[in-house]
Amino acid sequence: MTTLVKRHASALGLVAVVALLLIVFSDDGVVLGRLTTIAVIGLIALSVGMGWGQVGILSLCQAQFAAVGAYVTAILSVQYDWPVLLTVVPAAVLPMLVAAVFGRFLVGLSALTLGIATFVLARLAHIAITNGGELTGGFLGISGVPRVDFAQSQLEFAFLSWACVLIVLVLYKNLMDSAFGRALRTIRHDPLRAEADGIRIETLQTKAFALTAGVAGTAGWLYAQFLSYIGPDSLGIALGISVVLMAIVGGAQSIVGPLIGAAVLISVGDYIPVESARGMVYGGALILMFLLAPGGLAAFAGFAGTELRRRRRHRADRSPAPEGQEAVSWH
Amino acid sequence: MITFLEFILTGAIAGTVYGLTALPMSLVHSTTHAVDSAVGGYVVVAGFIAATIGGIVGSIAAIIAATGLSLLSYGLYILLRRRGPVNPITYVLLTFGLLTVLESFILWWRGPDGIVRSLFSGEIQVAGMSVSPQALVNLLVGAAVVGSLLFVIYRTPAGLWLRASASNVKGANLAGLAVDRLWASVFIVQGAVAGLAGVLLLNTAGMSYQSAAHLTLMAIAAAMIFGFRGPTTAFCGGLVLGVVESVAIGYVSGAIATALPFIIILAALMIGSRNVAVRA
Numbered sequence: 001m002t003t004l005v006k007r008h009a010s011a012l013g014l015v016a017v018v019a020l021l022l023i024v025f026s027d028d029g030v031v032l033g034r035l036t037t038i039a040v041i042g043l044i045a046l047s048v049g050m051g052w053g054q055v056g057i058l059s060l061c062q063a064q065f066a067a068v069g070a071y072v073t074a075i076l077s078v079q080y081d082w083p084v085l086l087t088v089v090p091a092a093v094l095p096m097l098v099a100a101v102f103g104r105f106l107v108g109l110s111a112l113t114l115g116i117a118t119f120v121l122a123r124l125a126h127i128a129i130t131n132g133g134e135l136t137g138g139f140l141g142i143s144g145v146p147r148v149d150f151a152q153s154q155l156e157f158a159f160l161s162w163a164c165v166l167i168v169l170v171l172y173k174n175l176m177d178s179a180f181g182r183a184l185r186t187i188r189h190d191p192l193r194a195e196a197d198g199i200r201i202e203t204l205q206t207k208a209f210a211l212t213a214g215v216a217g218t219a220g221w222l223y224a225q226f227l228s229y230i231g232p233d234s235l236g237i238a239l240g241i242s243v244v245l246m247a248i249v250g251g252a253q254s255i256v257g258p259l260i261g262a263a264v265l266i267s268v269g270d271y272i273p274v275e276s277a278r279g280m281v282y283g284g285a286l287i288l289m290f291l292l293a294p295g296g297l298a299a300f301a302g303f304a305g306t307e308l309r310r311r312r313r314h315r316a317d318r319s320p321a322p323e324g325q326e327a328v329s330w331h
Numbered sequence: 332m333i334t335f336l337e338f339i340l341t342g343a344i345a346g347t348v349y350g351l352t353a354l355p356m357s358l359v360h361s362t363t364h365a366v367d368s369a370v371g372g373y374v375v376v377a378g379f380i381a382a383t384i385g386g387i388v389g390s391i392a393a394i395i396a397a398t399g400l401s402l403l404s405y406g407l408y409i410l411l412r413r414r415g416p417v418n419p420i421t422y423v424l425l426t427f428g429l430l431t432v433l434e435s436f437i438l439w440w441r442g443p444d445g446i447v448r449s450l451f452s453g454e455i456q457v458a459g460m461s462v463s464p465q466a467l468v469n470l471l472v473g474a475a476v477v478g479s480l481l482f483v484i485y486r487t488p489a490g491l492w493l494r495a496s497a498s499n500v501k502g503a504n505l506a507g508l509a510v511d512r513l514w515a516s517v518f519i520v521q522g523a524v525a526g527l528a529g530v531l532l533l534n535t536a537g538m539s540y541q542s543a544a545h546l547t548l549m550a551i552a553a554a555m556i557f558g559f560r561g562p563t564t565a566f567c568g569g570l571v572l573g574v575v576e577s578v579a580i581g582y583v584s585g586a587i588a589t590a591l592p593f594i595i596i597l598a599a600l601m602i603g604s605r606n607v608a609v610r611a
Binding site for chain 2: 112115245279
């Protein structure tokens with residue numbers, strides 16, 4: 001049990017802090033809404049972090065995978081009367097299938113080309129959604145998406161969202177500690193070594209890309225219920241870019257980094273009086289992060305913690321010996 | 332037949348702007364192996380400045396502003412290099428941040444509405460086709476920029492130094508060439524050409540704050556079509572994309588017309604990327 005807690009310390013710590021905030025601000029609708037937004041958008045940012053930070057796949061279409069998940073939820077629950085809880089399966093699986101199909105052709109590309117190709121995919125997805133006729137509701141979208149029975153209130157839904165975050169974080173950490181995760185890390189850092197080890201690079205990368213799409217699809221499932229509406233611009237191209245910025249600012253290689261990035265940028269964004277100026281803050285934060293802390297906020301916090309501990313140890317070593325003990329001289 | 336040729340000509344006009352955005356980006360890539368993804372932002376900022384000030388003064392101010400932004404990007408590149416060897420994708424992402432800042436700045440400054448300006452009224456007849464005089468201006472400017480750049484790169488000592496610094500940085504430094512200044516001059520050219528593209532785009536199809544990311548996408552795709560081989564092929568790639576876009580809109584209707592250029596870009600990226608890989 002202790003080992004389990006130690007292994008997932010960062011994820012558990014983060015979710016514990018959020019759970020405390022949810023209890024303290026249980027009557028404050030604004031805070032609950034913001035925390036739920038952070039959970040949902042943070043999950044999409046996490047899917048970017050999984051792809052870019054662990055596998056080297058820079059995807060600018062994660063928001064569109066989330067949109068696929070959200071539309072699946074909306075279509076099945078509103079138009080076909082499926083129980084919302086059941087729609088989580090197709091909402092996660094369909095984006096995975098789409099990613100697996102495109103991934104076969106895309107993962108072999110260079111990081112830049114892959115990024116641009118996924119951006120083009122995002123544009124194509126947007127065109128498909130707006131021209132989806134009655135199925136997707138066209139430009140109007142689909143409204144009246146119900147919530148799962150056990151999370152009807154804002155507080156319950158916030159807890160559900162963060163429970164999903166915790167489950168994804170635990171599975172993500174386990175995955176990265178498994179042979180599959182180690183193989184992915186080898187591909188990220190030394191593709192030649194991976195090939196020499198007999199790792200089927202493109203197959204593994206395609207699987208990882210599909211998994212990231214599954215996480216984004218789950219976020220979409222939450223999103224459709226949270227706003228009880230999904231439209232073509234709800235999870236649009238702009239959000240696809242913002243989540244990349246969040247993942248990098250928070251630290252794409254860290255397990256909780258993208259969530260931290262989402263929390264910081266969403267919170268800061270809410271305090272900027274002019275909405276149109278948010279991009280300046282997001283873009284500026286990205287530039288500063290690359291120049292000052294390339295590993296993101298999570299890596300910076302880790303470095304600061306290590307440095308603090310080192311200095312404290314150093315001070316303790318230099319402090320005078322307690323009474324009754326003589327300082328040992330080596331000279 | 333005439334209609335088809337008109338579509339091609341219309342496409343070539345839009346393609347000139349894509350080409351003029353891709354050309355300096357490719358020049359920077361050929362020299363420094365870095366891709367400045369904020370180049371679409373310089374084009375749009377230049378266009379908005381030209382529209383706000385107006386006249387020749389506005390156009391000159393637009394080119395100066397775009398050049399300044401490109402130099403700012405070079406400053407960021409220098410700061411990154413101080414930390415050690417720069418991973419090309421790191422610079423792409425950093426300039427992506429700059430692009431986001433510029434997009435947001437334009438949205439904050441001028442709002443979400445697009446702008447367009449028309450210098451010429453009426454159309455002229457060329458070989459039985461109705462052509463806007465602006466079309467001819469765009470094509471002439473595009474040809475002049477490509478010709479001048481090719482002349483500088485292949486026929487002048489500065490071009491030789493530039494090519495030397497591109498193929499072997501250490502060797503160029505040891506030979507006494509000021510590589511940093513040479514690269515700065517490439518970024519100046521990038522900004523100036525992007526500024527020019529902004530002025531042309533303002534007078535052709537117009538622009539909004541959202542055009543910045545679209546132009547960057549088209550520029551990278553244009554450069555990728557022929558495998559990031561150099562400025563000339565990047566410009567030609569831009570022309571090809573413009574023509575494909577125009578013909579698709581002309582002959583196919585509905586959602587497919589909107590999607591077709593993106594499908595072609597996707598195919599071009601995949602083929603172009605394989606070309607780069609094969610050459611590597």
